[in-house]
Amino acid sequence: MALFKGNREYFTGVNEIKFEGLESDNPLAFKFYNPTKIIRGKSMKEHLRFAVAYWHSFCGTGADPFGGGTRTFPWEQNNETKMDAMTTAMNKLDAAFEFFSKLSVPYYCFHDRDISPEAETLKDSINNLEKITGEAKLRQKETGIKLLWGTANLFSHPRFMNGAATNPEFKILASGASQVKAAIDATVELEGENYVFWGGREGYGSLLNTDMALERENMARFLSMARDYGRKAGFKGTFLIEPKPMEPTKHQYDFDAATVIGFLKEYDLHRDFKLNIEANHATLAGHSFTHELQVCADANMLGSIDANRGDAQNGWDTDQFPVDIYQTVEAMMVVLNAGGLGSGGLNFDAKLRRNSTDTEDLFIAHIGGMDAFARGLEVADSLLNSNVFSTIKSNRYSSYKIGDGLKFTKGELDFEQLATIALKEKTFPLVSGRQELLENIINQYLFR
Ligand code: XUL
Ligand code: CO
Numbered sequence: 001m002a003l004f005k006g007n008r009e010y011f012t013g014v015n016e017i018k019f020e021g022l023e024s025d026n027p028l029a030f031k032f033y034n035p036t037k038i039i040r041g042k043s044m045k046e047h048l049r050f051a052v053a054y055w056h057s058f059c060g061t062g063a064d065p066f067g068g069g070t071r072t073f074p075w076e077q078n079n080e081t082k083m084d085a086m087t088t089a090m091n092k093l094d095a096a097f098e099f100f101s102k103l104s105v106p107y108y109c110f111h112d113r114d115i116s117p118e119a120e121t122l123k124d125s126i127n128n129l130e131k132i133t134g135e136a137k138l139r140q141k142e143t144g145i146k147l148l149w150g151t152a153n154l155f156s157h158p159r160f161m162n163g164a165a166t167n168p169e170f171k172i173l174a175s176g177a178s179q180v181k182a183a184i185d186a187t188v189e190l191e192g193e194n195y196v197f198w199g200g201r202e203g204y205g206s207l208l209n210t211d212m213a214l215e216r217e218n219m220a221r222f223l224s225m226a227r228d229y230g231r232k233a234g235f236k237g238t239f240l241i242e243p244k245p246m247e248p249t250k251h252q253y254d255f256d257a258a259t260v261i262g263f264l265k266e267y268d269l270h271r272d273f274k275l276n277i278e279a280n281h282a283t284l285a286g287h288s289f290t291h292e293l294q295v296c297a298d299a300n301m302l303g304s305i306d307a308n309r310g311d312a313q314n315g316w317d318t319d320q321f322p323v324d325i326y327q328t329v330e331a332m333m334v335v336l337n338a339g340g341l342g343s344g345g346l347n348f349d350a351k352l353r354r355n356s357t358d359t360e361d362l363f364i365a366h367i368g369g370m371d372a373f374a375r376g377l378e379v380a381d382s383l384l385n386s387n388v389f390s391t392i393k394s395n396r397y398s399s400y401k402i403g404d405g406l407k408f409t410k411g412e413l414d415f416e417q418l419a420t421i422a423l424k425e426k427t428f429p430l431v432s433g434r435q436e437l438l439e440n441i442i443n444q445y446l447f448r
Pocket of ligand 1: 111151196197198242244278306317349
């Protein structure tokens, strides 16, 4: 991977981030992420497929509902420099590729509006996107950095106040289609490996004014049409739905993994679509990150991951960088057992805290997240190699591998026979679930 050199260096004072190992005190070095280290026949880089999220990293100024931004980006127009929106977008692209290449991250992800500005008309907005796509393509070629996924922002513009594919106004639904079509075109042009739909406002604020049945039908039709268009346009990758239960809407239709999988099967979309699981969306839905990953893995629909974390103290989508290695171990055990992430990856859909204002902070945040997942991968690998988890689990279900239990799983018993089996028994075995033992073993392996 080549370091990107634009017209100007934006992250001055930071060089390429290298692996230095656990003994290093250099905050700008990886302690666990050694991209070339081989685990299960694949490099760490190939297992983890890290991506940077364009929106948080290069568009997020730290603004919140109570106050404006705390970071002024040197590539943005500010009081001293007056630039038009396209010049700003070009500078931002240079800054982004400088960052990706210094971090040695193989992938990035974007919304159409992150990389190119919204114009007065939809047509001009599409032209803007096409121009920036061409520029991004050149930078991808120069650096070897690739697009993990593209998507369309169908939630920021006021016209999407009631959603896009589920909007009560048909013309707005159609405007969403024109945006998605252009974003799919950009993704194809940039050889993106996936295309994401996050239905930010595809939900409702009140059932009193909502025809939920029609909205769900419309959403399914919209997705089927987008899929058909994508295939026609040469998109060979995976379409991904990213569940989230709420925020910004009170109720979002793509509530959680189980709901989305049911929806995809109901509308016969499950052959083209998989899921993009975000840790903080899982916790917002009252699940654990691991639960959502496992639900997808069991349905063979684990597509990709938006890596971040919430804050246990408040339920919000705080989008913090992941640091909890216990969590990444659990997640990577599911990923490894599922056979890996396929065309997906680990995208840091995470943002700096509002008061993290140094240039280095963005590097340090990503380094921490990459290290947390790298260590998670190592520990998950040794836990799975030790067979302790598979043995305990397999013993726990051993009664289904022999005798009447086996017959039951093969569908060879009717319900009356099943009931009669129990009547012959005098005692029922209480087999320990051994949860504490398993938890302790994880802690032990963390330090092995
Ligand atoms: C919002 C969120 C989005 C999606 C892409 O919570 O996660 O950024 O990842 O639209
Ligand atoms: Co996300």
